[in-house]
Amino acid sequence: MPKQYVPNAFLKVEDSQLYAIFAWSQRTAExxxxxxxxxxxxxxxxxxxLENAYQIFQKIKLEPIAQKVIQEIKKYEQLLENALVFLADGSLTIFGKGFRSFIEKEMQYELGSLSRETYQVLPQLFSQYQLKDDLESIENIEDFRKLVExxxxxxxxxxxxGSIDWGDLKKTVPICQAFGxxxxxxxxxxxxxxxxxxxxPQIGGNILEIGGTPKDKDFYQINQGASYQILNLEAGPGVDIxxxxxxxxxxxxxSFDSVIIFNVLEHCYAPWIVVENIFTWLKPGGKCFAMVPSAIRIHATPVDYWRPLPDAFVWMYKNFSxxxxxxYGNPTTVIASYHGIAVEELTSEELDAYHPDYPVATCIVAEK
Structure with missing residues (x-):
């Protein structure tokens, strides 16, 4: 089935510049x-x-703005400084009070009908802003397709x-129940x-790992000359404390120059207390190296309490100097993490792409 598209955008004017912003997102506006x-x-x-859209584009790209569009848009031009323009499937809506209009259902102005009739609402609404006039440069469907992509x-x-291809992801059980x-x-x-x-290179001196195993030192490639001790709830081979x-x-x-705590704080009933204790156990200038999963299935070993997000992590380490x-993460790797899709099934581009709203792993280096 040929690919079909729908807009997914909020448009906003700020400092005489037109942006696409991302709703309730930490992502930078475009x-x-x-x-x-x-x-x-x-x-x-x-x-x-895409093919039909291209035909419409070719038909309208050089047409003058219809007089009725000009007259209608005049009613809303004074709102643009504080407004959002919402583009969705079948809808072009001005939210006069920005996101407050979206939530409170006030000052919402629907221009979808005029848009369907003319396809000229956005060009006229933002005609006063300096945008590159590149309409004539799109000469064929391949040019159009590249811009759409x-x-x-x-x-x-x-x-x-209704056109999303779920494929193997449309399952109510994970692809791999063991994380991949x-x-x-x-x-x-x-x-x-x-x-x-x-x-x-920063891990050294007297090192404490919380919740680790003796093999971790080799996996982490820690300096072999460093003192390395393990704190665990239960006694076992290689557990020092x-x-x-x-x-x-x-x-x-x-007591320690370095504290390592990877994938442990989510299992602590009060992780902020553990972080406070790490602060106490570190020497002045000592560092804590921590990682928590932000998007991963529940794994009760023995219990699983939290998924600290980046803001929470920063708050927990607020007393460090x-x-x-x-x-790390993006929508693709969030899905992969929950479904148990392995690293080997993704490209480096897919793994390394970063989206601030979709963390998979949150890590920190904090110095006392």
Whole structure:
């Protein structure tokens, strides 16, 4: 089935510049660069087929703005400073109070009918802003297709409603129930390896790992000359300190230069207390190296309490003198992590792409 599209955008004017913003997102707004972007986005509100959209584009791209569009848009021009323009399947709506209008259902002005009739609402609404006039440069369907794909990659166009190909993902059980281990390397292991490459030179001195195993030192490629001790709830081979990380008394203050705690804090009933204790156990200038999964299936070993997000992680480490956050993930790897799709089934581009609203692994280096 040929691919079909629908717009997925909020447009906003700020400092005399037109942007596409991403709703309730940490992602940076995208500058609307060209008149062609507006025309294409408006066409796909109503016509989802690429071929049909191209025919409409060719027909209207050089037509003068209809007088009735000019007259109607005059009613809304004074709103643009505070408004959002919402583009969706069959809908072009001005939210006069921005997102407040979206939530409160006030000052909403629907221009979908006029848009369907003319495909000229967006060009006229934003005619006073300096956009590149590139309409004539799109000479054939391949030029058009490339621009459509670019807008899709930016997140401004999406598969049309009802046209998503779920394929093997439309399952109510995971593809691999063991995080991806039956297929290859779990996604979170990939991000842990990336984090380790960043931090390995900083780990040294007297090292404490919380919740680790003796083999971890080799996996982490820690300096072989460093002192390395393991704190765990239960006694076992290679465990040096048996105790609860929530109990500050299990270790003397200012005992360690480095503390490693990977994939443990989510299993702590009060992870902020554990972080406070780590602060106490570190020497001045010592560092904590931590990772938590932000998107992974529940794994009760023995219990699973939390999925700390980046803001929560920063808050937990607020008493440290400085910190650096490392966040990894995007919508594709969130799905892969939950479904147990392995690293080997994804490209490096898919794994390394970053979207701030879709963390899979959240890591931090914090210095006392």
């Amino acid at each position: 500058i609307i660069q060209s008149k062609s972007w507006l025309t294409i986005l408006e066409i796909f509100i109503h016509e989802h087929s 670019h807008l899709e990659n930016l997140g401004l166009l999406s598969p049309a409603t 281990l039956t297929r290859g390397t779990p996604v979170d292991r990939y991000y842990l390896s990336k984090f380790l490459k960043e931090i390995q 048996v105790g609860d990380a929530h109990d500050v008394s299990v270790i003397k203050p200012e 400085q910190h650096k956050l490392y966040v």
